[in-house]
Amino acid sequence: MKKIAIALMLLLAGSASLRAQGYVPAPENLQNRKEFSESRFGIFIHWGIYSMLGDGEWIMNNKPMTYKEYSHLAAGFYPSNFDAKEWVKLFKEAGAKYITITSRHHDGFSMFDTKASDYNIMKATPFKRDILKELSEACAEEGLKLNFYYSHLDWGRNDYYPLGNTGHAAGRPEGGDWNSYLNFMNQQLTELLTNYGPIGCIWFDGVWDKKDGGREQMEKTWQLTKQYALIHSIQPGVMIGNNHHLGVFDGEDMQMFEKDLPGRNTSGFSGDSEVSDALPLETCQTMNHNWGYNANDHEYKSSEQLIRYLVQAASNDANLLLNIGPRPDGTIPDEAVERLKAMGQWLDKYGETVYATRGGCVPEQSWGVTTQKDNKLFVHVFNCSDAILVPVKGNKLVSAVTFEDGTKVPFSQVSEGIVLSLPAAQKDTIDQIITLTFKNNL
Numbered sequence: 001m002k003k004i005a006i007a008l009m010l011l012l013a014g015s016a017s018l019r020a021q022g023y024v025p026a027p028e029n030l031q032n033r034k035e036f037s038e039s040r041f042g043i044f045i046h047w048g049i050y051s052m053l054g055d056g057e058w059i060m061n062n063k064p065m066t067y068k069e070y071s072h073l074a075a076g077f078y079p080s081n082f083d084a085k086e087w088v089k090l091f092k093e094a095g096a097k098y099i100t101i102t103s104r105h106h107d108g109f110s111m112f113d114t115k116a117s118d119y120n121i122m123k124a125t126p127f128k129r130d131i132l133k134e135l136s137e138a139c140a141e142e143g144l145k146l147n148f149y150y151s152h153l154d155w156g157r158n159d160y161y162p163l164g165n166t167g168h169a170a171g172r173p174e175g176g177d178w179n180s181y182l183n184f185m186n187q188q189l190t191e192l193l194t195n196y197g198p199i200g201c202i203w204f205d206g207v208w209d210k211k212d213g214g215r216e217q218m219e220k221t222w223q224l225t226k227q228y229a230l231i232h233s234i235q236p237g238v239m240i241g242n243n244h245h246l247g248v249f250d251g252e253d254m255q256m257f258e259k260d261l262p263g264r265n266t267s268g269f270s271g272d273s274e275v276s277d278a279l280p281l282e283t284c285q286t287m288n289h290n291w292g293y294n295a296n297d298h299e300y301k302s303s304e305q306l307i308r309y310l311v312q313a314a315s316n317d318a319n320l321l322l323n324i325g326p327r328p329d330g331t332i333p334d335e336a337v338e339r340l341k342a343m344g345q346w347l348d349k350y351g352e353t354v355y356a357t358r359g360g361c362v363p364e365q366s367w368g369v370t371t372q373k374d375n376k377l378f379v380h381v382f383n384c385s386d387a388i389l390v391p392v393k394g395n396k397l398v399s400a401v402t403f404e405d406g407t408k409v410p411f412s413q414v415s416e417g418i419v420l421s422l423p424a425a426q427k428d429t430i431d432q433i434i435t436l437t438f439k440n441n442l
């Protein structure tokens with residue numbers, strides 16, 4: 001009897017320590033992950049006092065400017081045309097389901113009401129309005145989820161010491177208390193998770209500024225386990241993502257890819273990131289070449305390109321987080337508005353083939369990509385020809401019709417898969433969608 005009791009105690013102690021080591025997401029977190037994946041389209045917003053200089057969010061580092069000079073921008077920041085309701089209406093019209101806004105970028109300026117530093121929108125600007133609060137209310141009204149981007153990296157604070165790889169011309173003293181910086185961040189994160197209602201995700205960026213020593217050292221330097229545990233203790237449902245450009249760390253709930261689809265590395269950020277097969281994925285992308293407002297950058301991707309990119313992301317089982325950089329007066333550049341509206345019109349008609357789908361079982365082909373749901377495969381044809389081969393084998397095809405109007409598409413099942421004869425009338429669209437219905441789920 002005594003032996004059984006001891007064995008039981010050991011078993012319990014063992015499972016407790018296992019749990020202490022590994023993060024176990026709460027049920028509401030799992031639900032959030034599901035909803036996040038189903039939503040497929042979000043708007044990224046890079047907005048801060050840097051927008052006044054019209055040269056992107058890295059201007060303080062790139063110019064370079066000292067923190068002393070740069071911080072004077074705050075006293076002139078007055079986005080008189082900012083209207084949270086208008087923004088959120090536009091994002092909803094675009095078909096987006098969530099927004100992710102920079103609560104604080106690398107310049108260290110807080111775009112929200114915080115007691116942790118006076119360098120914030122309420123105390124350091126004449127505007128004195130908490131834009132995150134206004135956005136949280138507008139999002140709640142329109143049913144969009146709100147996420148906060150939060151920079152680990154800070155070019156302004158004295159306690160950001162030892163320095164990382166960037167921001168060396170900011171004019172900070174030699175010496176500073178790193179623990180004080182860690183506490184500062186945790187105080188701000190607590191505020192962000194307490195004062196703005198339920199938050200969808202905390203989107204971290206910047207740990208790559210101090211990444212020497214590899215993953216374990218990064219974890220130690222940034223105290224990520226402790227920070228993640230704090231976040232989940234305040235809002236267990238909130239998802240944590242970290243744009244460290246590596247494979248996911250314990251405690252993270254999603255994985256993001258900068259300017260690349262998962263598994264690709266065309267922009268050079270994702271070389272070391274192994275794609276998670278368990279967590280929701282997200283690709284973030286700019287509309288032009290900049291994240292923050294750049295007055296001279298008018299080289300925008302076309303609406304067609306952006307729509308196809310959204311579909312491509314979905315075909316890779318990833319959301320698209322599409323960026324806008326609002327002007328300093330609070331308006332959104334015309335080119336961006338035009339593209340968001342065009343995406344919304346397209347999603348109004350074809351959203352069913354994107355929202356709540358999974359990446360298709362057929363990998364990208366020369367003709368295009370696929371998404372799927374239950375026993376339906378949505379074939380997105382970007383490059384048209386008279387006939388295409390869809391390499392699905394071993395599942396009986398019941399019907400093939402155009403998504404547009406249900407016109408039957410002639411097909412034959414051959415040993416390599418399914419050959420579709422595409423209807424001529426469809427040849428000039430952004431994305432010709434053919435719905436294939438199979439006997440069994442895919």
Ligand code: FHN
Pocket residue numbers: 057058205243258284291
């Ligand atoms: O340095 C930032 C950059 O300003 C921007 O916020 C992007 C968005 O993914 N992330 C960083 C670079 O990795």
